[in-house]
Amino acid sequence: MTPADGDGRAGRAGRFLRENSLGLVFLLGFLATLAGQLLAGRAELNNDLVSEGLPPVGLLAYATSSDFAVDVTENWQSEYLQFFLYIFGTVWLLQRGSPESKEIGRAGTESDREQRTGGHARADSPRWASAPGWRGVLFSRSLGLVMGGIFLLSWLAQSVTGTAAYNEERLRSLEGPVGWGGYVTSADFWSRTLQNWQSELLAVASMAVLSIYLRQRGSPESKPVGAPHSATGVVG
Incomplete structure (x- = not known):
């Protein structure tokens, strides 16, 4: 060489x-x-x-072990729920002054021209952006669908591993095991689930609102430092 x-x-x-x-x-x-x-x-x-x-x-x-697996999948499902809700929510929901929002008045899926789909696709656009029928529909929503799919799989994995971990604790206390249906309707399962969901939803709301008034120079998650507080959908 x-x-x-x-x-x-x-x-x-x-x-x-x-x-x-x-x-x-x-x-x-x-x-x-x-x-x-x-x-x-x-x-x-x-x-x-x-x-x-x-x-x-x-x-x-x-x-x-199930103890480790349930803790990991519990965190994963809440994170992917956050992304799933955020991706689909920001299609229709707006926040004046936030760079996390689209411009006021642009709620919705937007036109084919704006999204460069169908006959408005360009030479460098992904091939499925111009595809007719189900392929174009699927590709145009693929990010949210994949995030939602990972969330559901992680939540299912949490419920299965959580059932095993919960039963191990019960057996150590000389109590009888419960089935999957019994566990997913139990207080333990929903306590684990909701304590993660509330933190993720709070984080998204905080980011959307705090970014109206605060700045981070050079970050695409922030408006330009000199942008007015009322500027919406503008990134630096």
């Missing part, structure tokens, strides 16, 4: 990192916090087990 080849690869790698830094940094942060949750959750469970006179569990056993 010549020095020029090495420089070219290094340049391509550097460009890849720069152009994908947002996704990569958050992915690494996700993996780091997931590992931290694994360690902390195992320590917490082992403290409970030792206090009950039971042997502690190893790291691999905890990583594949």
Whole structure:
């Protein structure tokens, strides 16, 4: 390999990192916090087990346990619910002065011309943007549908793993197990679910309202620093 080849690869790698830094940094942060949750959750469970006179569990056993799985899926379903509601909600709902909102008067799915779909698709548009029938309809709503699908799958996984974790606790207390239907109608399931939902909804509302009056220079989630508070749908 010549020095020029090495420089070219290094340049391509550097460009890849720069152009994908947002996704990569958050992915690494996700993996780091997931590992931290694994360690902390195992320590917490082992403290409970030792206090009950039971042997502690190893790291691999905890990583594949229902206790760990229910905590992970519980968080995932609430996050994807937030994105699902936000994506579909911002089609029709407006907030004057917020960069998180469309401009006042533009509520709705907008015209084909504005969305560059059908006969208004451009040469560089995705192929399905100009597709007729169900393909165009599906592609034009694919982001929200995928987010909603992940939410439903995560919520189902939470209910299944939560049932197993809940029954393990009941068995340690010498109580009989409950079925899936019994668990998803229980206070434990809805307490876990609603405490996450309320925090996600509050976060979205806070972002939409606080961004009317506050600024973050250089962020596309904020209006330009000098934009008036009444400016709606403007990003910096």
